Amino acid sequence: MNMEMKVLPTAADIDAAAHRLAGVAVRTPLVNSPALDERLGGRVFLKAETLQRMGAFKFRGAYNKMAQIPQAARAAGVVAFSSGNHAQAVAEAARLLGMPAVIVMPADAPRLKRERTAALGAEVVLYDRDRENREEIGRAIAQKRGATLVSPYDDPAIIAGQGTLGREIVEDLAALGLKPDLVVVQASGGGLAAGTALAIKSAVPSADLYTVEPEGFDDTLRSFRSGHREANTRMSGTICDGLMTPMPGELTFPLLCGLIGKGVTVSDEEVGRAVAFAFRELKLVVEPSGAIGLAAFLERKLDVRSKTAVAILSGGNVDTDLFCRLICA
């Protein structure tokens, strides 16, 4: 274990990440919709991270982590285990940095995701979801090749990278003469939530933050209540496929406790309605995990009236079939 793994990131790490990402990541727009504002009675802003490289926020953390790998270690490459947005983010960052990448994916991952990852130049290693452990496979490959393992969230460089998104929210609101009163951020492993909270609270201590999770996958909320990391009881059964990690991260959880400490949950049906709303009213393609914060606002789980409120549209990688089902519902 690398001792660096245990050091919590700071706002200065987010500043450094922002410099690393400048000109590489997309500086995604903070979208405002008069129709949404009128409907909810507040000034609602949506961080359209759907427009990020590879269609999700994950590129920020992956690139920030990988750009710090010393030159001598780059030839050995990186390893990641993911079938989702993290896989493609690591593959894309590796491509840009000229490093080899191995992505460990379940053998039953959608063909499109395997093909897209391979098309970026990454080597895809498949495992049997029922009989093999992806972490063990990933660690074994990393050890054998001397490659760097890129964790999806429990790494200070990943957290700082995702935090650049929060930094941009603060900057873009300031340019309009505004400060965030209320921010809702989706929590899974907690990299996005911890990084965003760190950036926002260090710039605007008065900002009120909430996590949002799918009903039945509220490990973070239950962990806030018990004071220690609780696990999800299931690992399938929500359309929010990006929000099903086993439990909050070792590194992210103390940050989430200190900076957020409270949250809400949203049902799949409510998330589906938010995806359809984003299509119909905002003209944005948002995956279910990406629409859950918007759903919390639309369903009045959080009261944004008279507030400057922000939700993060964290990604837009949704299967065509599912998307059409949701927007036709």
Place this chain on the structure above:
Amino acid sequence: MNMEMKVLPTAADIDAAAHRLAGVAVRTPLVNSPALDERLGGRVFLKAETLQRMGAFKFRGAYNKMAQIPQAARAAGVVAFSSGNHAQAVAEAARLLGMPAVIVMPADAPRLKRERTAALGAEVVLYDRDRENREEIGRAIAQKRGATLVSPYDDPAIIAGQGTLGREIVEDLAALGLKPDLVVVQASGGGLAAGTALAIKSAVPSADLYTVEPEGFDDTLRSFRSGHREANTRMSGTICDGLMTPMPGELTFPLLCGLIGKGVTVSDEEVGRAVAFAFRELKLVVEPSGAIGLAAFLERKLDVRSKTAVAILSGGNVDTDLFCRLICA
């Protein structure tokens, strides 16, 4: 006839329009996609006017026109004939300015469009597309009530309002240290094309501009070639329902000739592929008429290699069924 109708707008009119629209219209983002840049070998920017009020650029012109109606004439309201984005733009501007609005629509217009227009507080007057003339009906209502007719394009205030979009393109590129080399703009009545061209050419005379039209509805391109206004032979038969006006406008055509003078055409199939590309790769919901400029780039009708190139995603109001058909194709 109002003599004002014959005066061509200038860049100063666009500046004045920008001040009128500040804080009312959405300052839509100029979106950049690294994936698109790599695919096309240029720096491609997309003006995401899909995120405008009512999901299309039309609000700019309508509000700029209507905000200039003298207070004494406001109580009599406005009249417009349109079943598309102009109808909702006029209804929305009227709502914001506290004016009554009558929208003349064909009786067979989609129920959703009628309901949406009515929900904005406008009075919807239906006519029989086969037996009645919408212009005559609109003019009769305007005359009877003393209401102001809001033309969809052939009015200097409308052209100047749409031109604010071009002004923002120039400003946002300048903030990145860039100037537009190549701009493609969809042409129908020509309000968007004329206004955008005026804004861009007055700031960046070296910019190279092209119109883009659906195959078979290339009245503007044929008019460029003949030197006078040619009519479309059909008024149905393309998925680009926003690009089927009878011929270039009286006022817009001289501007288009002087500032653009050349154009390309794109087939419905190519437009459909661009809609699907925008969904899959850009995570943006774009209606066919809005995706036609992007299609011209993707299909290499215009060469953007090594250039700073701009297309306008002019609107995102697409029926769910058609959208799903296009993205599943």
